[in-house]
Amino acid sequence: MTPLSLGTKGKVLRCVILSVTALFALLPFMWMLSLSIKTTPEIYQAHFHILPESFAGFDNYRVVFASAPMLRFLLNGVLVCAAIFMVQLLVCIPCAYALAKLRFRGRDTLFSAVLIALLIxxxxxxxxxxxxxxxxxxxDSYGALILPWIFSAFGVFLLRQFFSTIPDELIQAAQLDGMSEAxxxxxxxxxxxxxxIASFGIFSLVSHWNDLFxxxxxxxxxELATPALGILLFRDDETGRQFGPLMAATATIVAPLILAFLLAQRRFIDGLTIHSVK
Incomplete structure (x- = not known):
């Protein structure tokens, strides 16, 4: 058997480190799913184990949708997050384009203000x-959930950095063809x-979907509650009798985020890496 080369050992070491890191990152989600399918007495046992001794997943998830309008909460979350994202794009894209491609007095000062806004x-x-x-x-309206977030300093910064990588010659060619700035x-x-845009969409979705404050x-x-606010209906600070349904409700709310990330995974990674590659 030939010994592993130095490069192969490095790859194996990186895989091991990434696997251990991924396990630590996934451990809370595994714990959440495990508790969501257990009975209450089993949850409070002294010894923890991933797989339940008696499966209670159907009962816990049934309580989630029977005791609270969970579908309404999810619909509210989709409506609010989609509205915020669309309005943010209408504001951030022109701002980012102006900061990246237009020449005007005070441009660098405005960009510095955007960077300062990231710190607030x-x-x-x-x-x-x-x-x-x-x-x-x-x-107490949808407008109250949407209007404060119509401007995103992070969105302007991310899109501005991406627009800066687009060659100016392409824009000049479009101008020669008679295109307006719009x-x-x-x-x-x-x-x-x-x-x-996909990367910014994931960040915006996660931020406002999980927003409780x-x-x-x-x-x-x-009836206007968002998913994170709807989880409070399953909270019992004194006895914790609804701990299983609480974890089931949490898993139900996290599932759309995971699905959205899986659907946009390729573009999300491209959006974060293309600037550094170029």
């Missing part, structure tokens, strides 16, 4: 946002920036 936690602006929405009489954005920049502040009606 969204919780800092919660009070001004709430006051504005209160005077606009939009509290036509260039719609017919040239957007089709070429699909990986970056802001919906907890501006919503009062249960």
């Amino acid at each position: 936690p969204p919780q800092v602006l919660s009070i001004p946002h709430f006051v504005l929405l209160y005077y606009a009489q939009l509290i 036509d260039i954005i719609w017919r040239v920049m957007i089709p070429m920036s699909a990986p970056a 802001w919906p907890l502040i501006v919503l009062r009606r249960a």
Whole structure:
């Protein structure tokens, strides 16, 4: 048997490190799925094991959809996240194009302001946002969930970095063909920036799908609750009697995120790596 070469040993070592890291990353999800199919007495046993001794998955997931309008929560999440993402694209794409390809006074200053905005936690602006929405009489509405997030500094930064990799000669050729700036954005920049848009879409979806802080502040009606807010209906701080349904509800809410990532995985990775490769 020939000994492994140095390059092969390096590849094996990288695979082992990545496998161990992936296991640690997946361990919370495995624990969540395991608890979602166990009975309450088994959950509180002293010894933990992945596979249940008595399967209670059907009962736990039935409680999730029987005791709360989970489908309504999921629909609210899809509606709010889709609306936020579409509005963010309408705002971020022209801003990113201007910062990347147009020459005007103060461009670098504006880009510096975008970078500074990346450092500001969204919780800092919660009070001004709430006051504005209160005077606009939009509290406890879909508008309250969507309007504060129409501008995304991260989206402008990500798309601007991607637009910077597109050759200026391509834009000049489009201008010679008589295209306006709006036509260039719609017919040239957007089709070429699909990986970056997909990457931004994943980040936006995960951020607002899992957001509990802001919906907890501006919503009062249960029929407007987002998925993260709907999980609170299964919380029992005193006894934890609904711990199995709580994990089942969590798994139900996480599933659409995993599906969205799997569908956009290739473009998501391309959007994050293409700038560094170029």
